[in-house]
Amino acid sequence: MVDKVLGAYVLADLAFAATGGVLVGFSIIVKNTMNNAPVDGTEAVENLIYQEFPLTAGIVNGILVFVTFLLTIPAMITPTRGWLKLSYFFIVSSALFSVILGLYMWILTLRTKEDFSPIWDKQTTQIQDLMQTQFACCGYFNSTSPAFVTDSTCPSPAAAALMRGCAAPIASFVNVFVDDLFTGVFGMAGVDLALLLATACLLKDRKERARFRYIDAKVEGRGM
Template sequence: MANKILLAYIGADGLFVIMGAIMLGFSVIVQNDAFTTPAEGMQAARNLFYQKFPLTAGIVNAVFIFVTFLSTVPAIITPSRAWLKISGYLVTVCAAFSLILGLYLWILTLTVKKDFAPIWIAQTPEIQSLMQTAFNCCGYFNSTSPAFVTDATCPSPAAAALMRGCATPISSFANVFVDDIFTAVFGMCGIDGVLILATACLAKDRKENERFRHIDEKSDARGTF
């Protein structure tokens, strides 16, 4: 009968490498799309927030996850506990790395309104207009701070003065999608934790098996006299 502890370890290891693939795919795709010309306001806002993401760090973390996964292969196919210990330490490093990325994204959500103001100011009138249209707002904090861009949503100073600033709706929009992302990253840390526990259980099981094997060897040796 297959060792259930080993099967659990293999399952956790599979989830671990899938997690690395997801992180790599997301980081590469977003890094390629973040600087494309947006077609509408929500895409423009999303791209601007994506440019603040630690995407390069995400790619590095994903690569390190794959390296760690490779170290688990000899831990699976050999009874030695040495590779288990090495892979366990590497998984711990991956978990810490992912946790730092998740915390960084979480901290971004705490100061979205203030941090996005200089980003808004740096954009062209065309990009600002796209965001005004998408979020039905004028200017950033209000229609005069900084000054709104004249468009169909904000056709005149009098009309713009009656509209809300874009800071609040953009902050709410950013909080929703960034919350989903850092929650997913924290979930990846949970998978790391499961693999660490599975590693500890498998190492303990192998240690017990080794102890019993030594006992049997000693018993057989005494039986020959």
């Protein structure tokens, strides 16, 4: 008969390992591409926001997930509870790590408009041009603060004065963009929680089985 408790644990464990792959893969890809020249304003903003992300911490967390997964393999194939207990503490550590990463990303959305201002100031006129064109705006807070970049969207001071600043549309875009990402990170923490529950259930199941084996052994011993 299929051991349903162990089966649930294996499924949760595989999902847990998959989150590690996502963390490492996403972080490495972004680290390798975020400094590339953007083709439009949306990509420019994404690359700039990526540079504020804790990507190295994401890689470390992904590696922690893989180490934990390796610890769960002997926990699955041996009937004892020692490996399970050890992996439990590693799963808790990974879950806390994921929650911290998610909270860090969420904090980035609290003052997006103000925090993006110094980032805007550091960009070249070409990057500012891309963002002005993409979001149909001139300057950051307004056309004079800081001064807009002359382009097809903002061809003159008079035309630029009639346009909105880029702060509001960029902040709105960044908040939606980052919201989706940190929701995904919190979802990974949810997978961690599912594995913790599966581990607790498997620990209880093995404890019960060990107790019944002990009782059976005593009964057989008396029968002899």
